[in-house]
Amino acid sequence: MAGRTSVISISGATLSLSASLPATYDATGYAALTFTEIGEVENFGNHGVSATITEFTPVKTAVVTKIKGTKNYGTMALTVGSIPTDAGQVLLEAAAESNNHYSAELTYPDGEIHYLDVLVAKKEYQDGSVNDVSRLSVDLAVCKKPVVVAAA
Amino acid sequence: MSAEKVIFNLLKNDAGIVALVGAKIFAGVIPQETVLPAIAYNHISTTERTTVAMTEASTLATSRIEVAVQAKDYPQQKQLIKAVRKACKNKRGTIAGVPVHSVIVGTVGPDMRDDDAVIYMQTIDFIVTYSEPNT
Numbered sequence: 001m002a003g004r005t006s007v008i009s010i011s012g013a014t015l016s017l018s019a020s021l022p023a024t025y026d027a028t029g030y031a032a033l034t035f036t037e038i039g040e041v042e043n044f045g046n047h048g049v050s051a052t053i054t055e056f057t058p059v060k061t062a063v064v065t066k067i068k069g070t071k072n073y074g075t076m077a078l079t080v081g082s083i084p085t086d087a088g089q090v091l092l093e094a095a096a097e098s099n100n101h102y103s104a105e106l107t108y109p110d111g112e113i114h115y116l117d118v119l120v121a122k123k124e125y126q127d128g129s130v131n132d133v134s135r136l137s138v139d140l141a142v143c144k145k146p147v148v149v150a151a152a
Numbered sequence: 153m154s155a156e157k158v159i160f161n162l163l164k165n166d167a168g169i170v171a172l173v174g175a176k177i178f179a180g181v182i183p184q185e186t187v188l189p190a191i192a193y194n195h196i197s198t199t200e201r202t203t204v205a206m207t208e209a210s211t212l213a214t215s216r217i218e219v220a221v222q223a224k225d226y227p228q229q230k231q232l233i234k235a236v237r238k239a240c241k242n243k244r245g246t247i248a249g250v251p252v253h254s255v256i257v258g259t260v261g262p263d264m265r266d267d268d269a270v271i272y273m274q275t276i277d278f279i280v281t282y283s284e285p286n287t
Contacts, residue, residue, distance in 0.1 A: 014205045041204050081203065081212070130256060131279070133201060133212060 003150030004110050012109035015041050015078070017091050017102055021117070027149045030115040035105045038088030040081030042135070044106065047076045047116065047142050073142035075121065076104075080136040082125065092138060095120035104140060111151040117144040154250045155215030155280040159193050159240060161248035162255070163219070166239035172232055182222055188271065189223040189232050196277065200284070210251075210283040216258055220275045226263075229272035233260070240278050253281040 016037045022029030052069035083089060095102045104116040122139035126132075156179065163169050163177050169191070176182075176190035196216040219236050223229035243255045258277035265272055 010204055012204070012206055014207070037205070039203075039205075040208065042202065044204060081201065130254065131214070131281070 003112060008108065008110050010044070010108060013044065014107050015044060015088075016105045016107070017088055017095065018105070019091065019095070019100070019102055021101060021103055022115075025117065025144060025147060027113075027115070027147055030103060030105070030147055033103055033105075035103070036088045036091050038078075038080065038092060039086040040083055040089075041078055042081060043077075043079040045075075045077035045079075047074055047106075047114070047140075047146065049073055049145065073145060076116070076118070076140040076142060078136075078138040078140065079126075080138055082134045082136045089136070092120060092123055092136075096123035096138075101143060108151070113149040115147040115149070116140065116142050118142055154213070154248075154282055154284055155198065155217050156193060156195050157248040158243075158250050158252055158255065158280055158282065159217045159219065159278060162240045162243055163191060163193070163236065166235070168235045169239050172235055182220075186222075189221065189228055191232070191236065192220045192222075194218045194220070208286060210285045212253070212281065213284045214279060214281045217278050217280055218275050219278065220273060223272045224270070226272050229263070229274055233274045233276055236276055251283040253283070255280050 014037050016035035018033045018035045020033050022033060049071050051071050054067045054069045056065045056067065080089065102118050102120060104118050106114040106116065118140040120138065121141040122137060124137040126135040126137050160177060173189050173191055176186060178190065178192045180192060180194060182190045182192045196218050198213055198215040201212040221229060221232040221236060223232055237257060240255050241257050244252050256279050258279045261275035263274055
């Protein structure tokens with residue numbers, strides 16, 4: 001897989017959402033969807049795989065054996081400035097109230113794209129005190145391995 | 153930039169301030185020969201809310217503006233600092249063309265004096281939160 005050969009800043013990256021699911025869970029399937037950008041995202045959080053490690057320790061060796069178990073593609077915890085009329089945030093609201101899977105597209109500044117199959121598990125208003133910005137805390141539970149399209 | 157315009161606009165349009173200093177509201181420094189009382193305002197700092205995409209039409213910015221009063225005696229200094237606080241605190245809406253989310257008091261500074269020149273001084277900082285256009 002070709003792609004970036006040096007580190008980049010994520011400044012300029014965008015996150016978009018679609019209520020549609022791809023015909024095939026690959027780059028071709030996702031590229032055919034129409035996505036709506038979510039405005040005012042301050043923090044993308046993390047996404048990717050983490051595996052459960054099961055441990056077993058035989059008495060004879062007294063050495064802990066580790067076995068890889070279930071994989072979890074995690075939850076992307078977003079911080080977003082709340083703008084109720086933003087088209088992407090309107091879609092987030094619908095997704096948060098729905099049990100349906102949604103498609104997410106994370107586009108990095110160098111053109112690399114990560115497509116994600118997600119459930120919007122949380123859309124929480126964060127208010128705070130007089131100096132605080134009205135924000136949303138959004139969780140995207142990632143359900144499948146991300147489809148990564150390398151930068152050209 | 154925008155926060156200074158907001159504070160200047162609030163001060164010059166406040167009847168209580170005008171009654172005390174007239175048009176003697178200066179950006180930066182009060183000129184040496186000015187008949188006191190008078191007011192000066194200065195920009196101290198601004199921080200802007202950042203987003204990852206950096207494509208928004210406007211940015212939420214928060215500025216600290218310092219307003220300094222100079223007076224002929226201590227009671228006048230206190231009267232003026234109180235009037236400045238009243239003129240600016242808790243204001244919001246479109247002010248001098250700037251969409252202002254809030255103006256709140258940051259800190260009120262200590263009493264200061266120039267004993268040789270007989271000038272009584274004090275500062276009050278305002279935290280101004282507003283939308284700054286990006287285009």
